[in-house]
Amino acid sequence: MMQTAALVVFISALLITGVLGTETRLLFFWPGAALLGIAGLLATLKWRLRVLFPPSDVCLASVLMFFAYILGRAILSPVSAYAREDVVILLGCLVTYVLTVTAASHPRWRITLIVSLLALVLGNLAVGSVHLSGNWGFHILPTFLRGTEPGRIGGFFVNANHLGAFLSFVLFLSLGWLCFGRGGAALKLWLGFMIVAMAVGLSLTVSRGALLGLAIGGLVYAGLSLWIVWQTQRHFFWSLLGGGLVLVLLAGAVLWKVNDEYLRQRLGNQSMTDDIRLGIWESAAMQFQQAPLLGQGARMFYDGGIKYRSEKISTWLSEPQFAHNEFLQMLADYGIVGLAFLLILLLAHGLNALRFLRWFVRERFILTGRVLSMNLALCLGALSALVATLVHALLEFHYHVPATAMAGAMILGLLANPGFEAMQKPLMRIRGVRVATKLVLGGSACALLAGFWILGRGDYALVQARLAEARKDPKAYAQHLDEAARLDPKNGEVFYLRGIHILDSPTTKDTDEIKSSLKVAIADLEKAVALNPYNYLYHLALADGLDAVGRYDEALKSIQKALIEAPYHEEARLALGVHWHRLGNWKEAEKAYLWASRSRAMNQEGVMNWYANYQIMLKDAAAARGQKP
Numbered sequence: 001m002m003q004t005a006a007l008v009v010f011i012s013a014l015l016i017t018g019v020l021g022t023e024t025r026l027l028f029f030w031p032g033a034a035l036l037g038i039a040g041l042l043a044t045l046k047w048r049l050r051v052l053f054p055p056s057d058v059c060l061a062s063v064l065m066f067f068a069y070i071l072g073r074a075i076l077s078p079v080s081a082y083a084r085e086d087v088v089i090l091l092g093c094l095v096t097y098v099l100t101v102t103a104a105s106h107p108r109w110r111i112t113l114i115v116s117l118l119a120l121v122l123g124n125l126a127v128g129s130v131h132l133s134g135n136w137g138f139h140i141l142p143t144f145l146r147g148t149e150p151g152r153i154g155g156f157f158v159n160a161n162h163l164g165a166f167l168s169f170v171l172f173l174s175l176g177w178l179c180f181g182r183g184g185a186a187l188k189l190w191l192g193f194m195i196v197a198m199a200v201g202l203s204l205t206v207s208r209g210a211l212l213g214l215a216i217g218g219l220v221y222a223g224l225s226l227w228i229v230w231q232t233q234r235h236f237f238w239s240l241l242g243g244g245l246v247l248v249l250l251a252g253a254v255l256w257k258v259n260d261e262y263l264r265q266r267l268g269n270q271s272m273t274d275d276i277r278l279g280i281w282e283s284a285a286m287q288f289q290q291a292p293l294l295g296q297g298a299r300m301f302y303d304g305g306i307k308y309r310s311e312k313i314s315t316w317l318s319e320p321q322f323a324h325n326e327f328l329q330m331l332a333d334y335g336i337v338g339l340a341f342l343l344i345l346l347l348a349h350g351l352n353a354l355r356f357l358r359w360f361v362r363e364r365f366i367l368t369g370r371v372l373s374m375n376l377a378l379c380l381g382a383l384s385a386l387v388a389t390l391v392h393a394l395l396e397f398h399y400h401v402p403a404t405a406m407a408g409a410m411i412l413g414l415l416a417n418p419g420f421e422a423m424q425k426p427l428m429r430i431r432g433v434r435v436a437t438k439l440v441l442g443g444s445a446c447a448l449l450a451g452f453w454i455l456g457r458g459d460y461a462l463v464q465a466r467l468a469e470a471r472k473d474p475k476a477y478a479q480h481l482d483e484a485a486r487l488d489p490k491n492g493e494v495f496y497l498r499g500i501h502i503l504d505s506p507t508t509k510d511t512d513e514i515k516s517s518l519k520v521a522i523a524d525l526e527k528a529v530a531l532n533p534y535n536y537l538y539h540l541a542l543a544d545g546l547d548a549v550g551r552y553d554e555a556l557k558s559i560q561k562a563l564i565e566a567p568y569h570e571e572a573r574l575a576l577g578v579h580w581h582r583l584g585n586w587k588e589a590e591k592a593y594l595w596a597s598r599s600r601a602m603n604q605e606g607v608m609n610w611y612a613n614y615q616i617m618l619k620d621a622a623a624a625r626g627q628k629p
Helices: 002-020 027-046 058-075 080-102 107-132 160-180 185-204 207-233 234-256 260-269 276-290 299-305 327-370 374-392 402-416 433-470 475-487 491-504 511-531 537-548 552-565 570-584 586-596 608-625
Strands: none
Touching: 002 080, 002 107, 002 402, 002 570, 002 608, 027 080, 027 433, 027 552, 058 080, 058 327, 058 433, 080 402, 080 433, 107 160, 107 185, 107 374, 107 402, 160 185, 160 207, 160 402, 185 207, 185 402, 207 234, 207 327, 207 374, 260 586, 276 299, 276 433, 276 608, 299 327, 299 402, 299 552, 327 402, 374 402, 433 491, 491 511, 491 537, 511 537, 537 552, 537 570, 552 570, 570 586, 570 608, 586 608
16 A cells, blocks of 8 residues: 555656646746655655566666765755755656656556656647747746747747657657557557657757657667567568658658748758857866866856856857756766766666567567567667657756656666566676665655755745745845745855845935945845855845945955956956946046956846946046046
């Protein structure tokens, strides 16, 4: 009963995560994380889970090594508020992986998992139809908008590319079930319809990475399928090969026609040589060179993309938060060691899947004479999906999104325990790895529940503050920020927002009260800088506060630190000009303003810029000299 309860909660967690955990921040993932924690805890308390097939100890060991390194490096990362995002997703993936390998090893439960994913596909396509009707900003939560470019459906996902990654996962699993799984004609017709719908939906995301992954994953699927047929049903081989080629050509033509105009426009206007990713990759490579062995820390590309901004990125584009290449992101954040552990993990699971396919055709088929098998179907589909998503990962960052990360962990779980039985040569055992896996499962589950209770409430208070700011309710804004600071005292963003709120608040107070408010603001901003010394905006806000109380030398040092973290940005150079402007040093102010005019990253329209401040400085300088402006 406890194992069944754990699986029911686990599937509920995956469904909720698939609907809400569809962006890179943790805010909407916390409900799913809590349910994953409960499922993992129930499975740990059961301890002796009924596992139908033996999992690969080599795969389990590779996952434990990867988990230990990423968790340790994240804990030791310089900005804990950034690291927690990777840590929580990592813990959720670990629970998903272990439960897929163990409690959900029976084909009945695995079919339930796939049906749950297909239910999420239907929901994504339904929301995508709303986007396609012209309401591109539609979000299932009424107070939020989906900020993305028109012309690309996103379903539950904020980013259309991430919907493409999710559809790719489910498409290959469904394709494996259709071709090699058991089921009646009605079921196979439904699966065929869903595969076509997913392919069309994937094309409507206009994700070049997802389409490339679909093509290469499809080639892997076709090659392995034909090899299986050649080994088991050779008399069908040539007819299947011919029919498959015709089907692929027809499907390709249909998919191109569905999105002909927009694909032509996107491929024409954004050739690979002009793609912004080239500049982002250059920035990630520069960050990697600073700490090649261990990387600079979890999600440090948030600030590394600013510090190492490439000349290839347009001056008017906003900051890249991710490297748009999961392997480069791994190098930048976790170094060569992190990438090595990742490659070991992928290699172990890929080889285990290939070994299963070889065992199936040379041992299982010889005994039974049957090709149709859910274990074979899911192994083949999962292996193809893994190839497709790794190709897609060369151009995207979908493993920083909880919904797609959990789906990826499930794929790996299917490959770690594809369904070996009655083998002539049993799988290699590694002493202690299964006990360690259970212990890590329990620890991860408890950590998820603790994170939900502590960090989740802090995230909720912070988003409530942002909503109050949007409603122009400064009193509620301040109250929610105070609550967020109490619940989450290691999040520098909370103290930064609270500090600048005090600086920006209009006041009619007397001088002593103003000084007291400034003292509080400076204390908040100093704490924000201490928690995250790599965010240049924190340094600039602190410099404003220090200037306001006459601590000019300290303000200048704070601006100089911001210039180290954002050497190419107008905002930091402009702050230097404003500082000298306040002091009446017109020569240095003019130099700084003109320097800001040559920045690689210019402020967005509607934000203070160097030209407007330069004009004000000229008038102030003329007035100070008693001259006509």
